[in-house]
Amino acid sequence: MEKDYREKIKKLLALAESPNEHEAKAALLKAKELMAEHKLSELDVKDVGKKEVKEVLLEGMQASTRHNPWIIPLSTVIGENYCCKAFNNKYSGKQLRTIGFVGFEEDVQICEQVFRYAVNCVESKLKEIKKENGCYSAQYRKKLCDGYGYGFMVGAQEAFEKQKKENEEKGWGLVMVTPQEVTEHIKDFKHENFNKNAGSKLDANAFGIGYTDGKKFDPTKKLEA
Structure with a gap:
């Protein structure tokens, strides 16, 4: 189950880079909601070296x-x-x-x-x-x-x-x-x-x-x- 949520969050964060502004915002907000609910941070689902x-x-x-x-x-x-x-x-x-x-x-x-x-x-x-x-x-x-x-x-x-x-x-x-x-x-x-x-x-x-x-x-x- 944890792996499934990690994959969902990864996909949402990828979608957040969409050129469609409304789609990107919605994806970011949903990703944040899932991270809070399942006690995950972006450091758990993204490469640490990419974060600035x-x-x-x-x-x-x-x-x-x-x-x-x-x-x-x-x-x-x-x-x-x-x-x-x-x-x-x-x-x-x-x-x-x-x-x-x-x-x-x-x-x-x-x-x-x-x-x-x-x-x-x-x-x-x-x-x-x-x-x-x-x-x-x-x-x-x-x-x-x-x-x-x-x-x-x-x-x-x-x-x-x-x-x-x-x-x-x-x-x-x-x-x-x-x-x-x-x-x-x-x-x-x-x-x-x-x-x-x-x-x-x-x-x-x-x-x-x-x-x-x-x-x-x-x-x-x-x-x-």
Whole structure:
């Protein structure tokens, strides 16, 4: 039985290299599900020598203290729960930081999909908030938007913690831990404090709404669809 599942996972990982984007994504997600369920890692089904730690900067995913500061901690939450590590790159003279992930290639692909989906969920709500509060000052609207964004991040973090506990009870927990190779790769990266006080002046009501929405965040339904 174990051999059968290994063969299935190998085939799915091979299919994940398909030029058909939707087919590739579906194969990757199913492979991850089987690996977790049957306590297997990609190291068990692929040649170790072929696995490389990748650094990937995400096009269009940027943040600063003034522009969507909640994106930075959200990337950390997503990365830690998808076997990757988040980082951000700031070019000299620029305020915006570009978000990136470090991890094995297949993990980074899935991590990026989940992160972009999470950001889209938040930004969709922020459009509503800005529209509903168009008569108020830009400063007040930013307070509302940042409150929602940070609230969503905290709620999503709790949702992942709950999921992690459930997986551990099933015996799947260790499979989804960030590989040691990834942790070693990123340990020498320069880490800067980002917007320490960003969460100190937020709208409490908007934070609460974001927190509730974040706790409901379930990327698997969207990605599998």
